Amino acid sequence: MIDRILPSIGTRLGLFVGVMMAGFVLIIVSVLILFNLIDESNKKFNLLQEQEHFLQHFNGSVLESIIMIDRIILEDQGSVIPELLALNEDSLGYFGRYQSAAQFAGLEHDRYAADENEPLIFRIRADIFEIASLYRNHQLQQAREKRLELMERRLPPLVTFIRNARELRDFDLEDISIQISELRRTATITIIVVFIAIMLLVVIIAVAVNRSIVKPIGRLKYVVDHFMSTGQTTDLLANPRDNSKDELVHLTESFNKMARQLFDNKIQQDELIEDLGQKNTELERFTYTVSHDLKSPLVTVNGFIGLLEKDIAAGDETRIREDIQKITSATKTMAALLEDLLELSRVGQQVSPSQEISLTELSEGVVDALQISIREHKAEINIQADMPAVFADKLRIGEVIQNLLENAIKFSGEGNEPHIEISATREQDKVLVLFKDNGIGIDPRYHDTVFGLFDRLDSNIPGTGVGLALVKRIVEIHGGQIWIESTGNGQGSTFCFSLPAA
C-alpha cells in the first residue's frame, strides 16, 4: 500500500526517518514542557514555604515584643528597650517579606489581606515606639494606658490576621502539592503514551518499508541469481509488483531488459557459432574433397601415360587407343570438376538481387535451351501452365531447373523414354516446386547423400557429383529446403523444393 502512496523509495525512507525524528523531538519537547510546569509549581511551593516561614517569624517577633513591653512596663526593666526597638524593626521586616513573597507567588488574597492589615502593623509599630518613648520620659501612667490600648484594641485584629494567614498558607500548600503530584502523573502518562505511539508508528513504517523495499530487493536478488545460474528469464519477466512505479520496479524493468538482451545475444551468438561451425565443416569438407577428387584424375593421367609407354613398346594398338582415351577422359573430368567448383563457389555470392519470377516462363526457357539433349533422349516434359510466382535470383533458379532436368534425363534408365512433370503449389509464404520423373529412382538410403559434394551413386554414369550439391546450395541460400520422394527400384523420383513466394 505504501508503495502506491509514495512511489519513490527515497520518499519512503525519508518519511521513515522523518517520523522517527519528529517523534523524538515531540517526546523531548513534551518532557521539557512538563518539567518546566513541575519546576514552576515547585518554585511556588518553595515561595509558599518561605512565606509561612516569614509569617512565623513575624508572629514570633510580635509575641516577643508583647512580652518585652510587659517586662518594661510591669517589671520596670528599661534595659530591654533597645532590644524591643530592634525586634520591632525585625517584625516589620518579616511582614514586608511575607507581603512580597505573596506578591511573587501570585497569591492575590494573601496580598490583599497583608495590604489591608498594613496600617494596623504600622500603628502597632508606632504604639511600641510611643510606649518606649513614654517610659524613657518617666510618664509611666501614660505608658501603661498605651500598653492597655495596644493589648485591647490592636492585638485582637492582628491575631485574627495571623490566624487567617496561616490557615490560608496551609490551604495553599495542600493545594499546590496536589497540583504538583497531578502534574507529575500527567507528565509520566503523557511521556509513556507519546513514546508508545511513536514506537508503534516507527514499527508500522519499518514493516511497510521492509515490505516495499527489502522484500523486493530479496526477490530481485533471487531472480538475478536464478538468471546467473540457469540463464532463464521466465521468473524475472513475471514481476507481481507491476502496479507500483518505484526505483526497484524501474531497476527490475532495466534488469529484465538487460536479461532479455543477454538472452537474445546468447541465442544470436549460438546461432552465429553454429552457422560458423557449419561453414567451417563445409569448407573442410570442400578442401578435402577437392584435394581428393582433383588428385584422382592426375593419378589416372600419370598412370596411363606410364602404361601407354609400355603399350607403345609392345606395339599393342588396341591398348594404346584405350590408354589415350582414358587420359583424355581424365583431363575432361578434371576440367569439368574445376568448372563446377567455380560455379559452386560463385553461388555463395548471389550475383543478381531477388525478383518476382514466373516459374512457368523460366522452365519453358530452360527447356528451350536444352532442346538438343531433350530430342536426343526423346524426353517429354510437361510444365504446369500457371505455376505461382516466386521471389528469387532468376539466374540461379534457372540453374536449379536445368540441373534437375539434366539429372532426370541422365538417370532415366536404359531404353526408357524420360517423362518429366514440373509443377508448383503455393503453401502460405512458400512455393513448393515438384520435379517428377519416371527414371531409375533413388533408394531411400541415399536420399541425403546425393546432395553431398562429389557424392555420386553410380560411377558408370558421367558426372562430377557437383550438380545436386549446387542445386541444394542455391535452394538453401533462398531460405528453402530440398528433398527427394522416391522408393528407388525404377519407380521414378520426385525432387521437391521450396522457395519464397512473390
Next chain:
Amino acid sequence: MGITTGGEPLVLLLIEDNAAHAEMVKRSFEQHKVANVIQHVDDGQKALDYLFREGEYTDADKYPLPHCILLDLRLPKVDGLEVLRQIKTSDDLLKTPVVVLTTSAADKDIAMAYEYHANSYVVKPLDFAKFEALMEDLGYYWMIWNKNSRI
C-alpha cells in the same frame, strides 16, 4: 601361371569406383602375377553385397571370399569407412586384411581408417613407376609374405 598357396587360388577384392584406377591396379597385378583372381566392385553397396554374399553375389564359386581387400575410401552409395567398419565387425571377415588404397592423405581419414582397424593405409602415388612398385610390394607382402589366420 599364378602363385598359389596349397592349390587354392589367391583372391583379391578391389573396391574402387574409378574405372581407370581399377584398370591400373589390375594391369599392375597382371604384370607381377601375384594374385590369381582380382574381383572388382565399383561402389560400397556392391562391396558389402559381395562380402556378405547378398544380391547378385550369392554364388560362392563365382565370387569367392578374398584373401585381401583393397579399399578406396570415397565410394558411391556406401562410404569406404562404413564398408571397413562392417568388415571389421563381422566375425567371418575381420581376419581378412584390408588395405586402404586412396588418393586422400588427410590425417582425419588415416586416423579414422586405423580406428576402424584397417590393416594398412597407402596413398596412391602420382608417379606411375611408384604406383607399380607399390602394387607389386602390396601384392607380395599381403598375398604371399603375410600369413593369414586359417582358424
